[in-house]
Structures are given as structure tokens and as C-alpha cells.
Amino acid sequence: QLQLQESGPGLVKPSETLSLICTVSGDSISSSTYYWGWIRQPPGKGLEWIANIYRTGSTYYNPSLKSRVTISVDTSKNRFSLNLTSVTAADTAVYYCVRGLNTWGQGTLVTVSS
Amino acid sequence: DVVMTQSPLSLPVTLGQPASISCRSSQSLVYSDGNTYLNWFQQRPGQSPRRLFYKVSNRDSGVPDRFSGSGSGTDFTLKISRVEAEDVGVYYCMQGTHWPRTFGQGTKVEIK
Numbered sequence: 066q067l068q069l070q071e072s073g074p075g076l077v078k079p080s081e082t083l084s085l086i087c088t089v090s091g092d093s094i095s096s097s098t099y100y101w102g103w104i105r106q107p108p109g110k111g112l113e114w115i116a117n118i119y120r121t122g123s124t125y126y127n128p129s130l131k132s133r134v135t136i137s138v139d140t141s142k143n144r145f146s147l148n149l150t151s152v153t154a155a156d157t158a159v160y161y162c163v164r165g166l167n168t169w170g171q172g173t174l175v176t177v178s179s
Numbered sequence: 180d181v182v183m184t185q186s187p188l189s190l191p192v193t194l195g196q197p198a199s200i201s202c203r204s205s206q207s208l209v210y211s212d213g214n215t216y217l218n219w220f221q222q223r224p225g226q227s228p229r230r231l232f233y234k235v236s237n238r239d240s241g242v243p244d245r246f247s248g249s250g251s252g253t254d255f256t257l258k259i260s261r262v263e264a265e266d267v268g269v270y271y272c273m274q275g276t277h278w279p280r281t282f283g284q285g286t287k288v289e290i291k
Binding site: 111112113114125127128129161166167169170171172 | 218220227228229230233239271273275278279280281282283284285
């Protein structure tokens with residue numbers, strides 16, 4: 066059964082880097098035809114696409130975040146990651162990792178605060 | 180960016196009655212391959228979103244057939260033929276034709 070599990074710090078200080086990992090079980094990132102991505106949801110608000118990556122390494126970044134975001138894959142550990150630099154309170158959100166759009170992780174709340 | 184506009188934003192419904200949510204896009208969602216990449220998601224309280232439909236009307240596995248998706252071009256609709264208690268939550272449309280992918284604001288369905 067396919068499962069995605071986000072992990073990372075729940076609290077990040079302003080101006081620092083938010084780093085999250087999504088560990089995948091039940092599918093192989095290196096062979097899957099789906100893309101792998103990150104979507105976030107500020108508390109009580111709607112959904113925002115952050116970035117996605119294909120097994121080929123091809124990536125897409127939301128232009129609103131592109132200068133601060135990096136998505137990457139570690140095929141040896143069957144996981145992918147998100148780095149978001151220079152965070153502010155506006156980056157406080159539940160961060161979901163996804164496979165395509167048909168499988169979502171449970172989400173992890175990241176709060177940006179000093 | 181393509182703006183996705185949902186209405187209504189709040190939808191109180193009586194159990195057993197139908198419900199309908201509209202989603203309009205600021206640009207046509209017809210892709211160069213002829214497909215229309217419009218998705219619908221359900222987010223129950225405290226849960227991750229779950230996709231209900233892709234390419235307008237293709238139902239995902241496990242989605243009850245009381246749900247239906249329709250529309251074309253820039254105008255789309257999600258319908259629930261008879262609302263059940265488990266349908267409470269927020270529903271989002273999302274376009275997958277243009278970059279960046281964008282979501283509607285969400286429609287909160289609640290029981291009267």
C-alpha cells in the first residue's frame with residue numbers, strides 16, 4: 066500500500082531554512098511515472114502548489130516561491146525533500162507531500178516563529 | 180496565474196438533499212492534447228485532501244457514485260445527488276493545465 070510520510074522540524078525561526086523530507090513506501094521514486102511534489106496550506110486557508118519533480122529530475126517551481134525553493138530526490142532512500150529558504154511567518158502552513166494528485170501524506174505543520 | 184473561482188464558499192445542506200458547487204477558471208483549461216485537466220478534491224475536517232475527480236469527470240477509486248463532475252472550457256460543477264453526513268468538509272477545484280497549478284478558494288459543505 067502506497068504511503069507518504071512527511072518529517073521535519075515543526076518550528077523554524079524567521080530568516081532560516083525550512084527543510085522537509087517525504088519518505089515513500091509502496092512505490093519506487095526512481096521508476097514511478099508519477100511526479101512527486103509539495104503543496105501547502107496555511108492554517109484555515111486554501112491550498113498552494115509549491116513544487117514537483119519527476120523521476121527524470123525535471124522540476125517545476127511555483128514562480129511565487131521559485132527563488133527560495135529547492136526540491137530534490139534521494140533514490141537510494143526512496144524519499145524526496147523540500148528546502149525553503151529565508152522563511153517568514155507567511156510560510157507557516159501544513160506542508161503535504163504528494164504523488165501525482167491521487168496520494169497525499171498526512172501533512173506536517175511548520176510554524177515560523179522566533 | 181489562472182484564477183479559480185468557486186461558488187458558493189459556504190453551502191449548508193439538508194441530509195439527503197442535493198448539493199452543487201461551481202468552479203470557474205480565468206482561462207480555458209483545455210490543454211493542447213485535447214484534455215481538460217480539472218480536478219476536484221474533498222478535505223474532511225482534520226484530514227488531508229483526497230482527489231475525487233480528474234479530467235473533469237473521471238471518478239477516483241472509492242468515490243461514491245452520488246458524486247459527479249461535469250463541465251468544459253472554463254465552467255465546471257461538482258454535484259452530490261444526496262448529501263450524507265460523511266460529505267461534510269471543504270471541496271476544492273484545481274486546474275492542472277497551466278503552470279503554476281492553482282486551486283479554488285474552497286467551498287465548505289455543512290449539514291443544516
